[in-house]
Amino acid sequence: MADTIKTSDTSVESIEPTPGSLLRKRTFGHAGFMIGATVLGIIFFMAIFAPLISPGDPYDQVLSRKLIPPIWHESAKATWQHPLGTDLLGRDYMTRLFYGARISLLIGFTAMLISGIIGTTLGVLAGYFGGRVDMVVSFIITTRLSMPVVLVALAVVSLVGSSLTMVIWILGLLIWDRFAVVMRSATQQVRNLDFVTSAQALGCSTPRILFAEILPNITNSLIVIATIEMAHAILLEATLSFLGLGVQPPEPSWGLMISEAKGMIFFDAWLITIPGIGLFALVLAINLLGDGIRDVTAPENRN
């Protein structure tokens, strides 16, 4: 069965491989892309179906069952009722891990969206108009880069008060620099190509040129930067929460879970290891996916 499909496939391609089939081939043949997509899919599944698949309630504290180790520990306390154990307040750790995925994905995605809109607008305008606009935008980018992100984010959160929305906005307003830098140079490359010149000659309005001619042609690099910045935002949120100025208890943010467990590193280190692996897997998956998209959509840039 598999053989027949394969031969029919190659016979079609030997006549004329369609761009679509080549793209599919590259996509499914790219190990990093597939691994990234699979891991990300699992984490998405965990996040979306958290209420259905988790064994308990993320906020339910039962002190009589605190600090139960995960099942792979050779401890009499380990039980299948709490596969990943429980934390200091007796909350089921697997449940908190699943719900924590929601927070990471939510913050990562929305902060990336905000920074993407700001950065892309600045970058495209600078790249398209050049001259003075470019100078002003470059100046804004340089200023932003010279302020340390973690420090400024921490200071601002401490001054305006921390909540989920606040963290999202602060991160979104801080990490647009890479979007701006890359979109600026991508636009500069596209700006002088023939199809843009002909659109200008036809008398198209500037917004039309920007949205219909420039933007579709820089989407590839936009998506790649979007994945990098989403991973960046997730790491920053975890850092802020770890330092106590991000997501506030009792929310199950992975960074906060590590922070709450850091006093127990001597005896219950798995409390730190488990959410850490969650963060690591999520960020790695997003990065692999981003690298994969870059390779698959622009194979000539592979090195």
Place this chain on the structure above:
Amino acid sequence: MLIYMIKRLGMAILVALTVSILSFLMIYLSGDPAIALAGEGSSQEDIENVRQVYGFNRPIIVQYGDWLFQALQGNLGHSNYLKSDVASVVFERLPITMLLGACALGFALILSIPLGVVAAIRPNSLVDRIALTIAVVGQAMPSFWFALTMILWFSINWRLLPITGTDSWLNFIMPSIALGYYVTPAVMRLTRAGMLEVLSSDYIRTARAKGLRPMTVLFKHALRNAIIPVVSLAAVQFGFMLGGSIVIETIFAINGLGFLAWESIQRADLPMMQAIVLVLSIFYICLTFFADMLNAFLNPLIRVS
């Protein structure tokens, strides 16, 4: 070169001024800085008193002008929590953060440049793939988790390294790695790309054709040219690391600027926060300025255009 330098210097000064305005305005984010300084639940009288002492009742432009004028003279304000001059505390803590940053950068360069070179000599080989994997994995690890994991293994399980403090050079090993590993992927990729480009150039072929020893060609001819962009990247990354040291210093209880920043944020010590943001930003601006100058000096293409 001179015109380029002046232009670049003007830009640096303008950026520094903007940063100073932003870090000055930062304390107004909480609404009324007098209330924030006096502390929650203080009486109207106390708040009014703070407002008088700190001069928050003056127009904001006057306040900024005064603050900037004082800052230029090296007076960054007074911390009413530490009951001390902000500038002296900041500059007392700065050296240890610099030392940590230098160790971290050293670690990053020692690891990433050889890896990048080897990866470039044999592209797509096993070494290249391992280097790439290290880069991808390294970029995905949250530094605070990496730091805690190192503590868990090297200090708690194997009892090899001290966890906190700055008593000996052993104390700096884990913080330097935790702070520096994040930089390695970028440096490695840049070294690899630079080496690949240089190795395929004509003068390397000539050098090889002359019958020079492969090692001489590699280090004296190729690496020297490939390393130029790495220098400015390293400078930029050093600046980022000083900002990132807040996390590492907090974990390892290293009494540097980052730890001071975290403490000041916890106790709402506004003048201290302001000063640290300003000092780190200015330091970064100077760093990038000198990196650009060095780059222009080494690469004539930049200074002519």
